[in-house]
Amino acid sequence: MPTRFRLSAATSWTTEAGPGGTPLLFLGLLFWAFLLLPFAALLLHISWPALAREFSPVGLSPLAVSLLATAAATLVIVLAGTPLAWLLARGPGGVGRVVEALLVIPLLTPPLVIGLLLVYLYGPYSFLGHLLALVRVSATNTLWAVILAEIYEAAPYYIFAAQAAFSQVDPTVEQASLFLGVPPWHTWRRVTLPLAAPGLAVALSMAWARAIGAFGAVIVVAYYPHGLPVATWVALQEQGLPQALPLALLLILVALPFPLFTLWWRWRNRVPHQP
Amino acid sequence: MFRISLEQPRARFTVRVDLEVAPGELFCLFGPSGAGKSTVLRTAAGIERLHRGRVVLDDAVLAVSDRQRRCFLPVWRRRLGYLEQHPRLFPHLTVEGNIAYGLPGGQLTKEGRRLARELGLEEFLGVYPHALSGGQRQRVALARALAADPRALLLDEPFSALDEAARGELQELLRRVQRRHRLTALFVTHHLAEAQRLADRMGILDEGRLLQSAPPAEIMARPATPRVARLVGYTDFLPGGVFGRSGGLLGVHPDRALLGSFPHLGPVAEGVVEQRTPREGTFRVRLRLPGGHRVSVASPLPDGHGLTPGEAAWITLLDPPVFPVPESAARAAGL
Numbered sequence: 001m002p003t004r005f006r007l008s009a010a011t012s013w014t015t016e017a018g019p020g021g022t023p024l025l026f027l028g029l030l031f032w033a034f035l036l037l038p039f040a041a042l043l044l045h046i047s048w049p050a051l052a053r054e055f056s057p058v059g060l061s062p063l064a065v066s067l068l069a070t071a072a073a074t075l076v077i078v079l080a081g082t083p084l085a086w087l088l089a090r091g092p093g094g095v096g097r098v099v100e101a102l103l104v105i106p107l108l109t110p111p112l113v114i115g116l117l118l119v120y121l122y123g124p125y126s127f128l129g130h131l132l133a134l135v136r137v138s139a140t141n142t143l144w145a146v147i148l149a150e151i152y153e154a155a156p157y158y159i160f161a162a163q164a165a166f167s168q169v170d171p172t173v174e175q176a177s178l179f180l181g182v183p184p185w186h187t188w189r190r191v192t193l194p195l196a197a198p199g200l201a202v203a204l205s206m207a208w209a210r211a212i213g214a215f216g217a218v219i220v221v222a223y224y225p226h227g228l229p230v231a232t233w234v235a236l237q238e239q240g241l242p243q244a245l246p247l248a249l250l251l252i253l254v255a256l257p258f259p260l261f262t263l264w265w266r267w268r269n270r271v272p273h274q275p
Numbered sequence: 276m277f278r279i280s281l282e283q284p285r286a287r288f289t290v291r292v293d294l295e296v297a298p299g300e301l302f303c304l305f306g307p308s309g310a311g312k313s314t315v316l317r318t319a320a321g322i323e324r325l326h327r328g329r330v331v332l333d334d335a336v337l338a339v340s341d342r343q344r345r346c347f348l349p350v351w352r353r354r355l356g357y358l359e360q361h362p363r364l365f366p367h368l369t370v371e372g373n374i375a376y377g378l379p380g381g382q383l384t385k386e387g388r389r390l391a392r393e394l395g396l397e398e399f400l401g402v403y404p405h406a407l408s409g410g411q412r413q414r415v416a417l418a419r420a421l422a423a424d425p426r427a428l429l430l431d432e433p434f435s436a437l438d439e440a441a442r443g444e445l446q447e448l449l450r451r452v453q454r455r456h457r458l459t460a461l462f463v464t465h466h467l468a469e470a471q472r473l474a475d476r477m478g479i480l481d482e483g484r485l486l487q488s489a490p491p492a493e494i495m496a497r498p499a500t501p502r503v504a505r506l507v508g509y510t511d512f513l514p515g516g517v518f519g520r521s522g523g524l525l526g527v528h529p530d531r532a533l534l535g536s537f538p539h540l541g542p543v544a545e546g547v548v549e550q551r552t553p554r555e556g557t558f559r560v561r562l563r564l565p566g567g568h569r570v571s572v573a574s575p576l577p578d579g580h581g582l583t584p585g586e587a588a589w590i591t592l593l594d595p596p597v598f599p600v601p602e603s604a605a606r607a608a609g610l
Contacts, residue, residue, distance in 0.1 A: 180420075
């Protein structure tokens with residue numbers, strides 16, 4: 001009688017390459033439900049006429065403040081953070097570890113505390129506050145203050161993610177470019193940057209999301225002008241949940257597209273692994 | 276002319292090398308792993324800082340470091356083609372983009388296309404590196420290096436990761452291209468057969484010292500010292516008296532000896548077969564000679580043609596090198 005072989009339960013969900021799609025689908029749905037159900041609740045409870053009112057000229061003010069401040073903060077973070085992240089990935093280890101440790105501090109400090117520290121540093125009665133006042137700039141309760149607080153909250157996220165992106169670029173590939181007579185700056189532009197770009201896109205979307213949602217530090221240093229997170233908080237405090245929900249939805253609507261776009265772009269431009 | 280004269284301290288020893296590669300010559304630096312071959316190449320390339328010495332290519336000083344001066348030409352100004360075991364292609368560029376990378380404007384010229392054709396890459400120009408085999412990737416790396424019009428090629432075991440067939444094919448290709456372009460090339464390898472096949476001249480490097488530089492055939496026939504002989508495959512060193520010669524040690528290379536008595540070809544001795552073991556398609560026969568000396572010889576004879584253990588057999592050494600070393604000293608040195 002011929003012997004019959006039957007796949008055991010353990011092999012039914014595995015392939016040669018690793019676990020199959022079933023566990024991934026199960027865990028994915030579980031986390032999806034946990035993370036996204038609150039958003040569904042938001043959509044069910046929102047007052048749509050109230051949302052329309054937020055797009056009136058008065059309601060647009062927090063949106064404009066948030067978009068403007070976040071765009072400026074992200075620009076500063078990218079311009080200053082990208083070279084630093086590259087140096088952390090490629091520079092001398094000793095100094096790099098010290099700088100890393102210093103960058104971890106704002107990452108681990110609660111945003112509210114960051115706000116308090118910023119008031120001490122840039123407030124109207126501080127030395128820097130006096131210097132800024134001389135050039136008619138105030139780092140509290142102005143758009144500049146919102147930008148400053150957003151930079152403090154979002155910069156470490158960008159720098160660490162960008163450092164990871166640069167670390168993934170094989171230095172010997174950069175070296176190959178140098179041997180072909182291409183100087184370091186052009187090698188960075190033509191090899192390092194394109195290869196790190198998918199990781200940098202993730203870093204950028206993280207920085208954007210952190211900056212546009214920055215609340216703890218912002219509410220301390222810049223109660224005015226209201227950005228979307230502060231405006232949502234004020235609406236909640238003064239008018240209740242139904243009035244806060246449209247602003248919350250607006251915040252999500254402006255915060256999400258850019259990170260989603262960068263994730264899509266990253267997927268489109270992923271560099272195939274070279275054995 | 277590529278002149279390399281350097282002293283580079285390593286953990287166990289200092290690499291001290293003086294060598295010259297003539298224009299259009301392919302010089303192979305051969306030696307065991309850890310001998311300092313890659314140190315020489317990496318220093319010449321500019322990847323490692325020169326500790327002491329000079330690296331000069333034609334009329335250009337690439338690096339000099341002595342008590343008076345320390346100056347180094349950066350890698351991107353040296354115009355050297357550098358190939359290593361892993362091709363390090365740009366994964367985000369196609370084969371065409373890789374080959375054209377070092378050209379002005381990043382565009383493949385007529386000469387670049389000719390090179391791609393010469394290296395059998397014409398049909399892969401639009402393909403990304405991840406879709407290529409190891410041998411094809413190394414071809415692209417070679418084409419990319421040649422397209423940038425280097426003054427010299429530095430090759431650090433570029434074919435070591437390839438299978439035998441691909442390696443042979445690429446060795447052939449490299450030799451052809453190097454000759455056609457009359458390129459000065461310094462090739463590092465620990466595969467003796469590769470060095471013999473490719474080199475116009477080869478240098479034997481051991482623990483940071485260049486022991487001998489000569490054409491491969493000369494080194495095989497006349498190794499300068501027993502250590503060089505050992506490194507190029509000589510397995511036994513026997514007193515001349517065993518073969519009826521007076522004085523010195525005779526070097527025995529398993530592939531430079533015949534089983535049988537052929538006195539017109541070299542010294543002959545009679546012994547007894549001790550062992551016969553298969554090796555890479557042939558056999559290695561171990562003989563015990565008068566005085567208890569043992570010697571290994573390659574033999575293509577299949578089973579059933581004698582040479583069983585205990586049988587008598589003759590051995591003829593083909594023009595063996597003779598080293599004027601007292602037997603006692605040779606034994607003390609482990610030879």
